[in-house]
Amino acid sequence: xxxxxxxxxxxxxxxxxxxxxxxxxxxxxxxxxxxxxxxxxxxxxxxxxxxxxxxxxxxxxxxxxxxxxxxxxxxxxxxxxxxxxxxxxxxxxxxxxxxxxxxxxxxxxxxxxxxxxxxxxxxxxxxxxxxxxxxxxxxxxxxxxxxxxxxxxxxxxxxxxxxxxxxxxxxxxxxxxxxxxxxxxxxxxxxxxxxxxxxxxxxxxxxxxxxxxxxxxxxxxxxxxxxxxxxxxxx
Numbered sequence: 687x688x689x690x691x692x693x694x695x696x697x698x699x700x701x702x703x704x705x706x707x708x709x710x711x712x713x714x715x716x717x718x719x720x721x722x723x724x725x726x727x728x729x730x731x732x733x734x735x736x737x738x739x740x741x742x743x744x745x746x747x748x749x750x751x752x753x754x755x756x757x758x759x760x761x762x763x764x765x766x767x768x769x770x771x772x773x774x775x776x777x778x779x780x781x782x783x784x785x786x787x788x789x790x791x792x793x794x795x796x797x798x799x800x801x802x803x804x805x806x807x808x809x810x811x812x813x814x815x816x817x818x819x820x821x822x823x824x825x826x827x828x829x830x831x832x833x834x835x836x837x838x839x840x841x842x843x844x845x846x847x848x849x850x851x852x853x854x855x856x857x858x859x860x861x862x863x864x865x866x867x868x869x870x871x872x873x874x875x876x877x878x879x880x881x882x883x884x885x886x887x888x889x890x891x892x893x894x895x896x897x898x899x900x901x902x903x904x905x906x907x908x909x910x911x912x913x914x915x916x917x918x919x920x921x
Contacts, residue, residue: 689771689772689773689774690714690716690717690718690772690773690774690775690776690793691717691718691719691720691766691769691772691774691775691776692710692714692717692718692719692720692775692776692778692789693719693720693722693759693762693763693766693775693776693777693778694706694719694720694721694722694778694779694780695722695723695724695755695758695759695762695779695780696721696722696723696724696726696730696731696734696780697723697724697726697730697752698726698727698728698730699726699728699730699780699781700726700728700729700730700733702780702781702782702894703721703730703733703734703737703780704733704737705782706780706782706786707719707737707740707741707744709785709786709787710778710786710789711741711743712786713786713787713788713789713790714786714789714790714793716743717743717776717789718743718744718745718772719741719743719744719745720745720746720747720762720765720766721734721744721745721746721747721780722747722749722758722759722761722762723746723747723748723749724749724751724752724753724758725748725749725750725751725752731746731748734746747761747762747765749761753865754865754866754869755865755866755867755869755870756862756863756864756865756866756868756869756872757865759777759869759873760859760862763775763854763859764859766851767851767854767855772851773850773851773852774793774796774848774849774850774851775848775849775851775854776789776792776793776846776847776848776849777845777846777847777848777849778845778846779845779846781894782892782894783891783892783893783894784804784845784846784889784891785889785890785892788804788846788887788889791887792804792846792847792848792887793848795848795885795887796848796850798883798885799883799884799885800849800850800852800853800877800882800883800884801847801848801849801850801853801874801877801882801883801884801885802847802848802884802885802886802887803839803840803841803844803846803847803874803884803885803886803887804841804844804846804847804886804887804889805839805840805841805844805886805887805888805889806824806841806844806888806889806891807825807828807840807841808840808841808886808887808888809888810888811841811888811889811890811891812888812889812890812891813891814890814891814892814893815892815893816893824843827842827843828840828841828842828843831843831871834916835871835875835916837871837874837875837878838878838884839874839878839884839886840886841886842870842871842874843867843870843871844870845867845870846889846891847870847873847874849873849877850882853877853880853882854877856880857876857877857880861876862876863915871916872916875916876916
């Protein structure tokens with residue numbers, strides 16, 4: 687069994703799946719990949735299942751309904767952590783905004799850190815293709831989250847992360863509350879509170895090529911409240 691599993695949540699990402707999987711397995715041939723699909727209407731899960739003949743190290747976790755990023759990741763983590771041989775879980779978006787070619791660097795950096803964040807906001811990190819309002823929202827959200835939680839991470843909301851399963855096993859996944867992108871902040875915060883060693887690796891983040899962004903008013907409201915809920919729950 688591979689010590690590395692790449693977890694990719696999906697919802698209507700059918701067009702992005704073949705090039706994404708080709709890129710992942712080209713970069714990390716010995717890794718396993720778990721697609722976590724929230725019952726995509728476009729048939730993403732069915733396509734993923736059919737691609738297992740091409741990619742034998744691919745698994746698919748089919749969920750009954752769309753519940754958001756947080757529940758999908760928690761479900762996937764619980765499944766992956768059943769295997770005691772897995773040492774690293776990589777979190778990765780399905781929309782090709784995260785370059786699979788960066789995966790070996792993330793894994794190499796895990797030798798000296800428990801959490802490696804593929805960061806847009808350290809020297810060398812880049813954002814390509816986002817409108818000005820998205821850039822402002824992201825930078826402002828990161829500043830806001832850091833100011834409240836004191837997380838020692840430049841990219842609190844980044845979704846391209848390599849995590850030590852040793853520390854994930856110490857967390858009670860049932861205590862997580864965030865359902866949207868705030869899950870990325872909550873996960874880093876809980877790992878930091880568990881004494882995780884952090885490292886940030888600069889990445890180039892590109893706007894999705896196809897499909898629609900999942901950002902919504904609910905996700906933004908949750909991200910505003912979530913940092914306060916985190917610190918209150920740890921007082």
